[in-house]
Amino acid sequence: MDGRFGSTVRILRTKKGIGLRKFAKQVGISPTYLSKIERGEFPPPAEDKVVAIADALEQDHDELLALSGRIATELKQVILRAPKEFGSLLRMADGLRGDGLAQLSQAAEKLRAKPAGRSAKA
Numbered sequence: 001m002d003g004r005f006g007s008t009v010r011i012l013r014t015k016k017g018i019g020l021r022k023f024a025k026q027v028g029i030s031p032t033y034l035s036k037i038e039r040g041e042f043p044p045p046a047e048d049k050v051v052a053i054a055d056a057l058e059q060d061h062d063e064l065l066a067l068s069g070r071i072a073t074e075l076k077q078v079i080l081r082a083p084k085e086f087g088s089l090l091r092m093a094d095g096l097r098g099d100g101l102a103q104l105s106q107a108a109e110k111l112r113a114k115p116a117g118r119s120a121k122a
Contacts, residue, residue, distance in 0.1 A: 003040025005068045010038040012057045027052040044068035 013023050020038075024031040029049060036042040044050055047070055054064040065072055079086045093104055 005044040005064075006038040006040045006042075008064075008067055009034075009053060009057070012059065013038075016057065018056075023056065026056050044070075047073060 013020070018026070020034060021031045024034040027034075027049060029045060033042065033045075037044060044067075045053075047065065050065050050068050050070065051061050053059075054061045057064075062072060062075075093101065096104060
């Protein structure tokens with residue numbers, strides 16, 4: 001455990017001016033448990049609690065899940081539907097940043113929007 005998840009949660013929570021007890025109640029965990037997570041004494045909680053924390057802190061679920069060492073169950077299911085293809089896509093996309101990822105996302109969106117069976121020239 002490197003404690004980055006917990007320290008990030010603590011920083012974000014204090015920036016929002018939310019007390020530990022109030023925040024713990026808001027996300028459905030005990031204040032003692034939250035305190036130990038924030039100090040890096042306990043690992044990050046389960047996916048549903050990480051998502052609740054992200055919501056309460058107005059943060060992206062996937063980013064906070066990644067910081068906790070997880071990926072969303074929904075993303076795992078997407079990958080499992082076509083593991084070879086998604087594995088290849090992710091390996092090719094590795095190293096892309098900013099505009100490159102935006103372009104890849106836009107290209108995927110265009111492919112999804114194109115009706116099945118139409119050629120690229122149609």
